[in-house]
Amino acid sequence: MTTFQSSVRLMLRCIVIAFVIFIHDNAKARDANAAFVREIAPGVYAHQGAVALMNAENRGDIANIGFVVGEKCVAVIDAGGSLEVGRALLAALRQITDKPICFVVNTHVHPDHIFGDGAFVAPGVTFVGHKNLPRALAQRGAFYKKSFRPMIGALADEAVIVTPTLTVDGERTLDLGGRALTVRSWRTAHTDNDVSVFDTASGVIFTGDLVFLRHTPVVDGSLLGFLSVVGDLEKIPAKLAVPGHGPIGVDWPAALQAEKTYLETLTKDLRRLVKSGERVDRAAQEAAQSEKSKWSLFDDYNPRNATAGFAELEWE
Amino acid sequence: MVRGNLLAGSLVALMACSGALALDRPDLWPGLAKDIFASKAISKDADIATLEAPARAEDAAIVPMTINLAKPATQVRKATLVIDQNPAPMAASFTIGANSGLTQISTRVRVNDYTEVHLVSETTDGSLHMVERFVKAAGGCSAPSVKSLDEANANIGQMKFRTIAASDLGDARRREAQIMIRHPNNSGLQMDQVTRLYIPARYIDQVKVTQGDDLIFQMEGGISISEDPNFRFTFVPNGSKTITVEAHDTDGKVWRSQFPIEGAS
Numbered sequence: 001m002t003t004f005q006s007s008v009r010l011m012l013r014c015i016v017i018a019f020v021i022f023i024h025d026n027a028k029a030r031d032a033n034a035a036f037v038r039e040i041a042p043g044v045y046a047h048q049g050a051v052a053l054m055n056a057e058n059r060g061d062i063a064n065i066g067f068v069v070g071e072k073c074v075a076v077i078d079a080g081g082s083l084e085v086g087r088a089l090l091a092a093l094r095q096i097t098d099k100p101i102c103f104v105v106n107t108h109v110h111p112d113h114i115f116g117d118g119a120f121v122a123p124g125v126t127f128v129g130h131k132n133l134p135r136a137l138a139q140r141g142a143f144y145k146k147s148f149r150p151m152i153g154a155l156a157d158e159a160v161i162v163t164p165t166l167t168v169d170g171e172r173t174l175d176l177g178g179r180a181l182t183v184r185s186w187r188t189a190h191t192d193n194d195v196s197v198f199d200t201a202s203g204v205i206f207t208g209d210l211v212f213l214r215h216t217p218v219v220d221g222s223l224l225g226f227l228s229v230v231g232d233l234e235k236i237p238a239k240l241a242v243p244g245h246g247p248i249g250v251d252w253p254a255a256l257q258a259e260k261t262y263l264e265t266l267t268k269d270l271r272r273l274v275k276s277g278e279r280v281d282r283a284a285q286e287a288a289q290s291e292k293s294k295w296s297l298f299d300d301y302n303p304r305n306a307t308a309g310f311a312e313l314e315w316e
Numbered sequence: 317m318v319r320g321n322l323l324a325g326s327l328v329a330l331m332a333c334s335g336a337l338a339l340d341r342p343d344l345w346p347g348l349a350k351d352i353f354a355s356k357a358i359s360k361d362a363d364i365a366t367l368e369a370p371a372r373a374e375d376a377a378i379v380p381m382t383i384n385l386a387k388p389a390t391q392v393r394k395a396t397l398v399i400d401q402n403p404a405p406m407a408a409s410f411t412i413g414a415n416s417g418l419t420q421i422s423t424r425v426r427v428n429d430y431t432e433v434h435l436v437s438e439t440t441d442g443s444l445h446m447v448e449r450f451v452k453a454a455g456g457c458s459a460p461s462v463k464s465l466d467e468a469n470a471n472i473g474q475m476k477f478r479t480i481a482a483s484d485l486g487d488a489r490r491r492e493a494q495i496m497i498r499h500p501n502n503s504g505l506q507m508d509q510v511t512r513l514y515i516p517a518r519y520i521d522q523v524k525v526t527q528g529d530d531l532i533f534q535m536e537g538g539i540s541i542s543e544d545p546n547f548r549f550t551f552v553p554n555g556s557k558t559i560t561v562e563a564h565d566t567d568g569k570v571w572r573s574q575f576p577i578e579g580a581s
């Protein structure tokens with residue numbers, strides 16, 4: 001096939017995709033904005049993203065995001081994987097309350113959680129994140145906008161990287177008026193810039209990607225750190241969780257169990273492979289295969305976790 | 317509204333697809349070959365050395381590469397790894413000790429994008445030989461940057477050595493060993509416009525591994541080598557009791573460690 005023919009073919013495929021998106025968009029537009037989120041506890045709303053990789057069809061809507069309404073104002077927790085998702089969350093929020101938004105907490109640096117930030121930039125809105133988040137955004141922001149272009153096209157271009165002006169090192173309380181949110185920064189785990197958000201009033205914890213359900217956990221920080229943080233999270237007296245990916249409003253701390261088993265299995269397998277002198281590329285294909293049937297996107301993420309985990313455990 | 321949606325939808329789909337089209341990247345190799353190897357002729361042949369690289373990078377920050385030297389290994393004086401699409405394509409250049417018995421060396425590199433990877437071997441007669449592999453970029457949120465800069469900086473310069481009980485290395489005397497060096501190997505960051513942050517570049521630019529007075533290998537490298545540089549290699553013990561590793565970084569810091577060679581006479 002000549003380059004010209006393949007280009008024409010690709011163009012045709014693109015037109016078909018465009019049409020599919022057009023139908024999809026209209027169906028979506030008919031849905032009430034408010035249905036974008038679910039009230040999982042009084043004043044606590046969350047949206048469940050698709051368990052998938054970011055692509056043009058899901059508009060980057062793959063992470064769980066939400067907001068908490070206080071007497072005085074509202075805190076948004078993650079803005080989603082595109083400006084469009086951020087705007088959908090904002091529209092849903094405005095159907096529910098006209099109180100001002102005072103905080104946007106970014107649970108960590110990953111694009112599916114922050115590319116929607118631009119929808120919330122306004123006077124009076126403070127962006128909140130881990131003390132390492134500004135550095136991580138500086139190191140990765142531009143790279144992500146470029147590397148996600150083949151997957152989500154213009155949505156990557158229009159993403160605005162917003163640097164938090166309120167950073168957390170330890171714990172920080174956000175006052176929403178009659179309602180306090182505790183933002184806690186963690187040691188390197190899923191990334192080196194993870195925070196969780198705990199609403200004492202309802203007992204709901206937004207974990208960001210410190211907790212995965214269904215979606216294969218992703219280790220982009222430290223495998224051993226992740227395991228240790230899971231142990232600490234278990235002690236938090238929450239009732240319900242909004243994990244970074246998978247079902248929302250799930251029982252706590254039961255929500256941690258599947259991920260804990262995965263991380264333990266991966267660690268155990270990798271230790272054995274390191275000890276036997278296996279090479280990293282082979283280890284990446286072998287480790288944690290017993291977990292495969294339990295998770296979505298396993299082949300997309302497990303070899304990657306195993307690669308990074310192997311390099312980490314070699315130092316033990 | 318309907319019209320607006322159609323337009324927006326089409327636009328996104330076309331952009332998404334043009335992203336796919338953009339995968340036909342310009343061929344940087346002719347220019348790189350000229351710059352790095354001073355316009356010397358490079359023959360494309362796999363008789364001298366071969367390169368094992370994954371078809372797809374699993375983690376953009378840790379992509380294993382293995383160089384295999386064909387027999388007789390002593391023929392190769394220098395093996396250079398070039399990752400065409402990386403910001404600093406010249407990833408590593410390994411000078412091989414003439415009496416080292418080294419037949420294989422593996423390391424881990426960062427891969428930013430879909431890229432050709434070239435291995436150019438220089439033989440004792442001065443001629444250059446090249447093999448190439450194509451590596452697809454890691455998808456998703458994988459980034460070719462340091463995973464935990466604080467920890468990496470805290471443990472900088474720490475070294476670990478181990479010998480690996482290997483199976484068949486083609487010679488009963490041959491051993492396999494691994495050297496690991498804690499270092500962020502950070503590409504640094506110019507003043508970032510959004511965050512106003514500046515992170516200086518700091519990376520290992522030279523590693524020298526010897527047994528007694530004999531060189532096993534010496535590496536000159538850059539920021540394409542993964543954090544915590546890691547080298548796994550074969551060698552034939554020359555009777556020395558220890559292996560010496562000396563690492564040098566761009567801040568001028570030198571770390572030197574000695575490790576006993578198991579079963580050395």
Ligand SMILES: [Zn+2]
Binds near residue numbers: 108110190457
């Ligand atoms: Zn994440």
